[in-house]
Amino acid sequence: MSELFSIFKDYLEQDKSVTLATVVRGPAELLGAKALIPSDGEPQGPLLDLPWHSKLLRDAYQLMGEGVSASRRYEEDQIEVFFDVHRPPSRLIIVGAVHIADALIRFAKPLGYRTHLVDPRTAFATTERFPHVDEMHHAWPDEALPEIGLNSETAVVVITHDPKLDDPALKLALPSPAFYVGALGSPKTHARRVDRLLGEGLTQVQLDRLHAPIGLDLGGRTPAEIALSIMAEIVAVHNRVALAERIPEE
């Protein structure tokens, strides 16, 4: 049992989503039995030996996707399991101290995202222009992104329209576990970007997960409308990944 806790702690320290399931009501021999279910990794623990373990896993993934801890009942309500859900805070990393970044930051915060703005151009990336950002990084993307860390709760939005800043960010973000990577650019500039990045060692599969053109099509043109469309896409991807794709087949 202590081994399970030490693995649990490891997941938490690595900023990974993980759920600890514990039987809190039921037959005496089951009380306190546990299972550890990471979002990305092998579930383990004695609870998984039970015949209804697939129901338990499904509930664990669903709760993890929603980011809420809760109890669920099994075996005609005779057994109650509490799911202690730990999800690292979601992060939005914006590369480019451009106009729509400010609106993105404003939309992201009430949605529960911790916001990071990355731009080495100190004249543009000022706290006067971006008073609401949680963390400002006056560094190149290839320095800032590893420092911030790209985990499965990270969304990366690349919007400088400048290959010398956009490309290094994409080279790190696309192969990373970040759940969302999007980049601004017309179809023409995107095609050129794909050629460049393929030439620099990224694979077609990695490039296929890039959201470009960025954002859901809301038909808007103003900076606030574009920011909303990007944020809406991030929320959609986040929820879909959590709710649909991670549920194992029974």
Add this chain to the structure above:
Amino acid sequence: MGQRRVILWLSMAVAGLGLVAALFLSRQPDDLATEAGLALPAAAVNGVAITQELVERELVVSRLNVAAPLPPLADEDLERAREEALNQLISRQLILQEAGRQGFRLEPDVIEAQAELLFGPEDDEALGQALAQAGVGWSELVWWVGEILTVEEFVAQVVMAGAAPEERQQVYNEWLNARRAGARIEVYVGDQLQVVRPLTGAAAPDFSLTGLDGGNVSLSDYRGQVVLLNFWTTWCSSCLTELPDYERIYRQYSPEFVVLGVNLQEEAPHVRQYAAGLGLTFPVLLDQDGRVANRQYQLVGLPGSFIIDRQGQIVYQHLGPMSGETLVAKLAALGL
């Protein structure tokens, strides 16, 4: 203020300083040219003026928040903000001159597109209002963006080309230091236009500052000793890292060698706490308006160090963290 400028203008004209005329021939945005009028420049870099108007515009544009326009700077913050803006303009001007010499330029349509990305489309209503409130035109904004983009692109493509991520800052600092060393930079200090060359081989500009112990300390008090003039702040982590090394070397080489730790624009009790925590025994001085650092020594970043020989000449200047080994080697070269 206006009267003082006029008097200055007259006295300088009488003194026959042709420099002033040269400064007025400098390039500036068309919208501002007509306003150049009688105001004296704030500084000049290799003869190219940085006008007072440019400094004021820098203050406004660098704080331009389209979504939520900011109130003007409070009077008590204005002087410091002007110092910082002027310092940035001097560095920018140096880099632009070098870029120009190498024929480096960005296409106007690239600059215009980036200006729209950075601040919103020209016809954006909120942007129009923010610009009107700031008293800046769209063309001036585009011009400002163009200068910064040119500087950034030149630094990225030429200066830092091939540098590893962790080396970039140092490569840039050294390059800029070398440019400053080779440039003629003139800045108004008090009521006088001075040639500011705190450079290797030049006399270190004298100053008088209040120490943490409350007494006044002048650089000239230390004539006959080798001086490490080190500019630092408590929020500059690499400053805090190097100070204990300097303390150790100070104790080892004193009294032939002294360290003057000049803190930049922080409150005395706060500085005292850090100085005590770091166990500093050398004089710690307070540059409260930043004038010594920004104007006299043209500091472009922190930490910044100047080694001054027994005759008061700067023999070495170092921007960024300087190791104890480097300092000891420089002292050895001075016979310590």
